Amino acid sequence: MKLLSALLLLLSFSFAQSLHIAAASSLRGPLEEIGKLFSQKHPDVKLYFSYGASGNLYRQILGGAPYDLFLSASELYTNKLYEKGEAGKPVPFARGRLVIFSRNLDVRGPEVLRGADRIAMANPRYAPYGVAALEFLKKVGLYEEVRRKLLQGTNVAQAFQFVVSGGAEVGIVSLSLAVGYGKGSYWVVPEDMHSPIRHVAVITERGMNNKMAESFLRFLTSPKAGEVLKRYGFGVP
Amino acid sequence: MEEALLLSLKLASLTTILLILLSLFVSYILAYFSFPAKTFLEGFLMLPIVLPPTVLGFYMIYLLSPESPVGRFFKEVLGINFLFSFEGLLLASMIYSLPFAVFPIRDAFQGVHRRHVEIAYVFGYSRLETVLRVILPESIGGLLTSASLVFAHTMGEFGVVLMVGGNIPGETQTLSIYIYDQVQALNYTQAHRASLTLLSVSLLCLSVVLLLRKRWVFR
Numbered sequence: 001m002k003l004l005s006a007l008l009l010l011l012s013f014s015f016a017q018s019l020h021i022a023a024a025s026s027l028r029g030p031l032e033e034i035g036k037l038f039s040q041k042h043p044d045v046k047l048y049f050s051y052g053a054s055g056n057l058y059r060q061i062l063g064g065a066p067y068d069l070f071l072s073a074s075e076l077y078t079n080k081l082y083e084k085g086e087a088g089k090p091v092p093f094a095r096g097r098l099v100i101f102s103r104n105l106d107v108r109g110p111e112v113l114r115g116a117d118r119i120a121m122a123n124p125r126y127a128p129y130g131v132a133a134l135e136f137l138k139k140v141g142l143y144e145e146v147r148r149k150l151l152q153g154t155n156v157a158q159a160f161q162f163v164v165s166g167g168a169e170v171g172i173v174s175l176s177l178a179v180g181y182g183k184g185s186y187w188v189v190p191e192d193m194h195s196p197i198r199h200v201a202v203i204t205e206r207g208m209n210n211k212m213a214e215s216f217l218r219f220l221t222s223p224k225a226g227e228v229l230k231r232y233g234f235g236v237p
Numbered sequence: 238m239e240e241a242l243l244l245s246l247k248l249a250s251l252t253t254i255l256l257i258l259l260s261l262f263v264s265y266i267l268a269y270f271s272f273p274a275k276t277f278l279e280g281f282l283m284l285p286i287v288l289p290p291t292v293l294g295f296y297m298i299y300l301l302s303p304e305s306p307v308g309r310f311f312k313e314v315l316g317i318n319f320l321f322s323f324e325g326l327l328l329a330s331m332i333y334s335l336p337f338a339v340f341p342i343r344d345a346f347q348g349v350h351r352r353h354v355e356i357a358y359v360f361g362y363s364r365l366e367t368v369l370r371v372i373l374p375e376s377i378g379g380l381l382t383s384a385s386l387v388f389a390h391t392m393g394e395f396g397v398v399l400m401v402g403g404n405i406p407g408e409t410q411t412l413s414i415y416i417y418d419q420v421q422a423l424n425y426t427q428a429h430r431a432s433l434t435l436l437s438v439s440l441l442c443l444s445v446v447l448l449l450r451k452r453w454v455f456r
Contacts, residue, residue, distance in 0.1 A: 020405065028422055048406040051418065060403045063302050064312070065321035067405075157421040164423055181423065 018046045019212045020066055022057040024073035024199065025157035026096055026129060029180035030232040031071070034225045038216060045212050053155035055126025061086065061204055068207030069216060071199065073156075073174075074128035078200040087202040092237035093221050094229045096197035097175040098132045099186040101163055105170060107187040110140045112170055120151045120162035120171035129156040132194040133172035139193045175233035188233075198237055238431050240407055241415035242438070248323070248411060249391040252330040253384050259331070260338040260383060265368065267339070268346035283336045290333065294400030297329055301401075321403040326411070329397045337386040345379020346372060377453050385446035392439050 023031055028051050035047050050057070050067065058077035061067055062084075070087065072078045073096060081087035100107050105116075113119055122130030130152065137143040151168050153159030156177065163171035164181065174197075178186040201220060207213035219225055226236075267279065285293065301308040301319040311317050319325035349372050357367040373380075395413045402409030404418055412435050419428040 025421065050404045050406065050410075051421070052404060060321050063298065063320040064318040065403050065405065066408065155421070161421050161423060 017044065017210070017212050018048060019068050019210060019216060020048045020050070021069045021071065021216070022050050022052070022061065022065070022067040023071040024054045024057070024128065025051040025155040026073055026174035026176050027051070027071055027199065028157060029176055030225075030228045030234070033228045034220065037224060037228070038219050041219070042212065042215065047216075051155070051157065053122065053127035053130075055128075056155070059126075066206060067204055068210045068213040069201060070204055071201045071220075072128075073197060073199050074131070075198045075200045076128075078202045081202055081204070085205070087204045088208065090200045090202050091217060091221065092198050092200045093225075094199040094234035095237050096129070096199055097191070097233055097235065098129065098136060098189040098194060098197065099173060099175045099178050100170055100189065101160070101173050101178045101184060101186040102170040103163060103166070103184045105185065107170065107185045109187055110142060112187075113137075113142055113146050116146075116149065116169040118151045118162075118168040119146055119149050120153060120159040120168035120173070122156040122159045122173070123152045123154060127153075127155050128197055129159075129172075129174050132197050135194040136172065136189050179231070179233045199234070200237075238412075238415060238427060238434070241410050241412045241431070242434060244323075244407065244410065245392055245412040245435075246438075248326055248330060249388045251327055252334060252391045253388045255327070256331050256334060256338040256387050257342075257380065257384055260335075260342050263339050264342035264346055265372075267343045282339055285333050286336050290394075290396030291400065293329065293333060294397050297325070297397075297401045301325065320401060321405065321409060323408055326398060326402050326409055329401050330391045330394060333394060333397050334387045334390045337390055338383045341379045341382040341386065342376065345376035345382075348379070349375045378450050381446055381450040381453065385443055385450075388446075389439050389443055392435065392442070 031049060035049065039045065039047065054072040054074050054077050057070060058072070058081065061070060061081060070078065070081070075090060075092065078087065078090040082090055100110065100112060102112065105112055121133040124130035124134040134143070137146065151162055153162055156174050159171050160173045160177040162168045163173070175186070175188060178184065201217055203213045203217060263282070267275070298320065299305065301311065303309060303312055303318065308319070311319060317324050319328055353371050353375065354367060357371045362370065393413060394411070395417070398409065398411055398414055399417070402411070402414065404410050404414055410418070412431055416428050416431045416435070419431065
């Protein structure tokens with residue numbers, strides 16, 4: 001045990017600093033690129049990303065999970081953390097868009113949902129894109145009709161994977177994932193059909209002691225990172 | 238992937254070592270003592286086989302969260318936070334694999350020839366000496382079975398890790414969770430590599446131990 005902890009200590013010193021980032025799974029594509037750009041500027045910092053549904057990550061942070069930075073797809077969770085004193089001031093950095101995505105079908109609008117066997121979406125209990133998808137379905141009056149065909153993923157990336165693997169014909173997912181995948185067809189849901197999907201970053205209580213958390217947050221809101229986010233279909237907050 | 242593999246190996250090794258040490262004690266009591274409610278205790282120890290990992294995961298989250306008295310005690314007095322940390326995974330794995338460690342060793346202890354134990358006492362061996370010189374050498378097959386089962390079971394653990402571990406690279410992202418994560422990221426190549434690695438490592442470990450066991454038991 002002693003030897004092991006000594007080894008671990010050695011390992012942790014081999015990088016001058018590390019930064020643990022919990023991020024909404026819609027952010028995986030752009031964050032990998034932004035992470036690389038950040039690493040060019042700070043080669044001595046090792047970045048660790050954990051992706052998941054924002055609600056789940058929020059629960060983990062409350063449970064004491066060792067994240068320095070939390071990039072949520074909903075301001076709800078970051079605000080709660082801020083109010084509880086578990087995190088710093090929430091910083092909005094992007095606005096997400098919802099799409100109807102299919103691998104084989106030509107998606108031109110919500111009607112495609114009527115004919116689909118199964119529709120994948122994220123779980124609205126804890127995934128912000130699931131909440132938006134549910135609002136959209138209710139707004140277009142399709143919810144009752146398609147309710148039994150909904151296949152819920154733990155987070156939006158899993159819902160997207162259901163569609164790509166062929167488990168569902170269509171999915172109501174994030175634009176960023178559809179752009180990142182590069183194939184298939186999608187229809188962007190107009191923004192007035194669901195409440196805005198604001199992506200908000202906070203430095204957690206633990207991250208307050210990590211200077212790199214502040215640097216990464218600053219980089220995330222820089223024009224350089226903004227360009228990457230824009231390429232993945234994110235709008236300005 | 239290397240990081241996740243190393244973490245899985247570390248978790249499985251530590252779980253095996255700690256759990257075997259604990260089980261030697263528990264199995265000895267189960268094999269050589271009788272006391273009231275023993276059957277009930279045995280049933281209790283066997284629970285992790287029957288219960289879904291979600292039940293264990295849920296109770297651990299409930300008990301160990303910083304908001305519960307137990308979790309607060311660990312955090313404030315011992316400075317350990319069991320939720321979403323390696324220590325928590327270790328604890329969960331030990332509970333989850335407990336029956337796989339205890340019962341083969343108990344059976345091995347019970348299988349030791351009664352006369353051998355009696356002879357040891359006649360020759361003036363103390364209780365501890367009897368365990369070390371008679372009971373343990375004769376139970377080595379059971380010990381190896383336990384160790385291999387616990388190791389393999391922990392390598393393949395998923396549900397509990399997902400619930401109490403989160404998905405933190407280097408801390409709680411074991412190889413099985415890494416595969417889950419890569420599938421969600423549509424990195425099927427990485428998922429294939431990791432799955433094949435997990436399959437090979439587990440098969441290799443099991444084969445080595447089964448081979449050793451064969452050598453030792455049927456000398």
